[in-house]
Amino acid sequence: MCDNMWEKLSNLKKFYVKKSSKRGNNRMALLVDGPNMLRKEFNIDLDKIREVLDEFGTIVIGRVYLNQYASDKLIEAIANQGFEPRISAGDVDVEMAVEGTELIFNNNIDTIVYMTRDADFLPAIRKAKEHGKKIIVIGAEPGFSTAIQNIADHVIKIEEDFELDREKLEQKKKDKKNLGDKKEKMEKEMEDKIDIENEMEKGEDYTKQKDGKKRTIKS
Template sequence: MAEAENTLAVFIDFENLALGFKHSKEDFDFHRVLERLVEKGKVIVKVAYADWSRYAKYKQQLHEAAIELIEIPKRSMTGKNSADIHLSVDAMDLCYSKAHIDTFVIVSGDSDFSPLVSKLKANGKRVIGLGMKDSTSTLLSDNCDEFIFYETLGKQERITAPGVRDIPKEKREVFELLFDTIAGLIRENKEILWSSMVKDTMKRKRPAFSERAYGYRTFSDLLEDAQKQGFIDLRTDPTSGTYVVVGFTKGTRG
């Protein structure tokens, strides 16, 4: 039987992220964040807080990622905004009203969110933090169940295998997505990689994914082809009769 799927709520203190990017040579790419988070479960809430008049260039990519943008006007006297208060109130409201959400992701490095993290954990929630190295307080990162530095996203060496370049381009794409997904689930320490879990994660990474678009009648056919090509090992669960991905073959490396 497949293990229960985690459900995630993501709260983004965008101004703190922008502070971390102030001296960076690259622009913020939220798709890199989502690529990692969907390996952890189903993201059902995505909210970002900022004075968006200052960050208009990021609004398009955030809208494309279906993120709700909450406008936090700057206070005329102090020059600060109340994003941390709004974010904390909304997170706790969701904590109490939506029991099915088991994981909260706080995208910020601000130590002011440490009490929020403690409160969420006290209510039985798992808390993941994500932020820039230069703008993250150790008080926050050490208090989270897990903390991810943005700079590490997408830096993992891609899984390669002998012969993968000989596969037609249209199928090479789906194999690369499959490899990336399996590697991510292994990184998340999933005990059993059920075929349904692998497919669901692939669809979260690429919502338009369908094995039929690559010439496979079923997802099992795709897995069987990957095994036949010598990229992955499979076994059949004796109870359900469904495939379980054992892992990569020795010739496939990351």
């Protein structure tokens, strides 16, 4: 009877336990192989990559590795998205692999995210796992290394959902411009009000420019 009771309790426990809706608590370092992944054919939106990784935890370090031919516009865009551009005059893969290996000894990081298709990072990934780090690999076809997919704890394959929505991006730019114009107008109105108050304190006549006409008001 006792065994039967514990069996029933066990079944109840299985029934009521729910998967946590909280996001993961991993502290991640994201390393992006720029020449390999930030390509025209993939059209990747880094903000969407960030959104997906938010499900796993917090990005503590976010680096995008670029070669010396990267344009100033690309470098600025990456920085504006909150990532650290790392410009290499030599082999980007080597620098990224070396810094990835150094992160093994960073106690503030428990998960290393490699965004690449390249099997050259296999030794660095293997070494990280040997030291207890979790590995997430983000890549795309064609050419997404099967070896790094098999060794990773989690694999994210980039598809259309990760691509830049150019129409949405253009609208975002327009909204930003409209917001800037509105802010500028409000600041100008505030300056006008301050000018008026200053003149009123002096007890002098003052003029205010409005709608292209001058209005003269006496205190």
